[in-house]
Amino acid sequence: MLLQLNIQNFAIVRSLDIDWQQGMTTITGETGAGKSIAIDALGLCLGDRAITNVVRPNCKKAELAATFDVSKNPQVLHWLNQHDLHSDNECILRRVISAEGRSKAYINGSQVPLAQLKEVGQLLINIHGQHDHQLITKALEQRNILDQYANHDDLLENVKHYYNKYKELTKEYDLLLESKTQREAKQQLLQYQVNELNEFSVQQGEFETLEIEYKKQSNGQHILNESLQALQILSNDENYNIVDQLRKVEDQLTNLSLLDKTLQPLTEQINSSLIQVEDAASELTHYYERLELDPQNYQVIEERYSQIIQLAKKHQISPDKLYELHQQLNTELQQMTMDESRLTSVADEIEQTKITYQQAAEQLSTSRKSSANKLSQLISASMNELNMPHGKFAINVNYSSTEKISSSGTDNVEFLVSLNPGQALEAMNKVASGGELSRISLAMQVILSAKVITPTLIFDEVDVGISGPTASMVGKKLQQLSQSTQVICVTHLPQVASKGRQQLFVAKLTDGEHTETTVTELTENGRVQEIARLLAGDKITDNSLANAQELLAG
Template sequence: MLIGLEIKNFAIVSNLSTEWQSGMTAITGETGAGKSIAIDALSLCLGERAEASAVRPNTDKAEVCAQFDLSDLPLAQAFLEHHMLGNADNECLLRRVVCKNGRSKSYINGSAVTAAQLKELGQYLISIHGQHAHQHLLKAEHQLQLLDAYAGHHHLVNSVSQNYKQFASLQKEFKHLEQQQLQQAAQKQLLEYQVAELDEFALQEGEFEQIEAEHYKLSNSQTILEACQRELQHLYESDEQNACSLLQHSAQQFTELAQYDESLASVAALLAEAAVQVEEASREVRSYTEQADLDPARLVEVENRLGGAMDLARKHHIKPQALVEFHQSISQELESISNNNSRLEQLESEIENALVHYQQASEQLSQSRKEYANTLNTLISESMANLSMENGVFEIALIQETDRVPNNLGYDNVSFLVSTNPGQPLQPLAKVASGGELSRISLAIQVIIAQKVTTPTLIFDEVDVGISGPTASAVGKLLRQLGKSTQVICVTHLPQVASSAHQQFFVAKEIAQGETFTNMLPLNKDGRVNEIARLLGGDNVSKTAKANAKELIKAHA
């Protein structure tokens, strides 16, 4: 329930602070005084779009604070608890600040939040019904929303929506794969040829590097063999002079010299060791030359293998070393394309099952809608009679379009039908209802649905436009009755509606020093009599008008 509202530098309001009570509260005032400004400020505080034009001229920022009692609002409490924004006293303070550059800041209980969070919380606090709400009543999608809101079968609506999303997701995947398959038909043929060619060549991991090294060795084998034989002569086998015999001779000479100087013994030892190393190396070279096999056939084989790998690499515009990885990659791509066929078959079955689940959920939702539509038909027809439409008949026509393309609302087509005169057939609202009748039907529907939907504060912004006389009195009674179960705030210009309220605010506009100011004042008993008398008779309030005003207020006491 709204318990406090403070407005600073918003539109033509300089500074306004109001306290609000339970029951029905009427807001009245002269035309152009700004009766709806409090509603506009509340809308801003509940997350509506902020604009720089909302800031009062010659000021830096506008600020709106709204205080709510959450004692009987478990959904609002749960929201605050979930976002760690609650406090211990079951009250909630919403604050919105709009700077003159159009930027805004939002707060819940002193913590900075987004405008979207304000809006989400706002749906649990207030429901605003504007003066043009009856125009929305002509739209089929809005009619369906009203029926579902009254029925309260959110689980059924959610079930249809989720089953539709599953069905749509599977269909999207199927169409994507089907299109992909068409595009990949030529690609598949090319991949099959490429994979078959690479499969036949069967290059192994690291094989190219191995045959490249072997080819280099084989192509230079004659040069290697000749060089080894020549160096073997120099190292050991030459009869004239070789490195081994020279080292042995030098080692012997230094051994003899060491008799005269012991420090040369180490030189002799090193030379002897070197001679041994040369002799060992010579044996290794001899063994290599003896085992060397000049194999022209193997060279041809390796050259063919190496050339084949390089030809394939050039064909695919890659390095030969990357052939194995490329082979694996296109094999996986070909396998993926082949797997699409089996996935498409699987998807056909899944789509069929998803459609069955969607149809079952839609059927359950449709049956529930029919049940609650029958209840609403009776209630709204009775309410129309109370609103001076004694012969009015209201009916919600639900047509099941089972061949309709699946959607997130099911396959019901809804139409609000009405007959306002005896013998007149039921027809869509737009065809038979006048502006005043449409406004009354809209109000009747809003009040009935509000009694079912748990919204603590209902705001009606001049929803009584286009009615007068006994009808206005009936509207007033209807809103006052609603005020017994929930807080009702009504902006009105009708004395019959204003007199029905439990309390009343008067909005006045004044001009001082070239500036316009709007104030909203709570009215006491005498103030209410004078204001309702003004609504009855105009600015010149007569004794008769006052007497009539007292009678109107007394009738609701």
């Protein structure tokens, strides 16, 4: 429930602290005094859009803070914990608005996005404005009211789920269909390219291997000649070769090291070099003996090597990238084939999803029709109590399987009303006056509020156009509602104001230069005076005082 509202430099309020009680609180005051100022401030604490003229003239900023007791509100406690904003059993919503219109929002001292104020605010307060009765003539609002009463969120969510799935599938299908012609042309080219590469069947790393063999074969005679010449120099020349010369040097150093031991390391080094040269000569001999000039093999290698180069040139890539291109094109072709298959599959999925959607929409429609009958009876009974003795109310729910699907089903929901004996049920906006609509709206709000529990309900002059016995019944209904929920009601009716457990009086003070709104909690005697004023106007009489006392006693 709402515990406290603090307002600083807001509109024509300089500073204001309001402590709220359980049960029903009524707010009264003279016309133009700003009876709705507290409701406007609360609205900003709950995330309403701020405008520049909300800041009191000559002030830099307005500050608004609303404190709620959430100890018995598990939804809010869960939400606060989820967002790491928990603080004992209180929730403090704060809004700071600069004179330039910039705004900052806070929950329990932590700055938050404005959207979070709106989220948590919906779990704390439900505000019914003085023009809400005009909304109930709109088809969308009528369906929303029925859904609130039915409380079938799971059915609504189910319909919404299949609707979103249907939209996603149709979007995918349209994209696939749109690119079908372009895809078919590209697919033909891809198929030709892949077939050509499949037939050639280049292997990973094949070009690099071919390039090595091609260079070797094309330079075969030169390699033979140069290898033979190197062998001659190393070991095969009878007149002079490196191996023989190193052996001579080794023999000489070996003999000298007998005379001078310091030459022994050098002798060992020469010996090591001799071994390495002899090994190299042996390896070169084996290499030379294995060398073969095979014209036929060379022709095969040369042809394959040239084909790869030509095919790579055709695709404007380097030859060593041909294998990767083959894999890439093959993947693209497979994807296109899958897209064709997907087009058929998506079409089937769309039809199946539409069937499932219709089943979910039928279940929702059945629930709406059942709740519509119950709600119609309750509102009809409430209309009779609110001085519409011949009033009848009905909710018409028309399900259509051919209606364009939406996220809320395919029902057309229409509120019908009859106010006079023998009068046929007709659309509300055709037969109900503003005052009658206001009473019907209030009846709905009271019924819905009892069904969908919100810790605090605010009624901002919803009793406009109501008077006499009807006003008394409205007051009793609001008082009855306040037994389970905190009710705050801005009113001009003494019959409603008298039903409050707490009554606040709004006044506008001015010294000719400055204007200020004040809010005062009335004492018992103050309530008698204010109720008498509402009954009689500015001239309070003994009769009006007696009537006021009688209303408060009732």
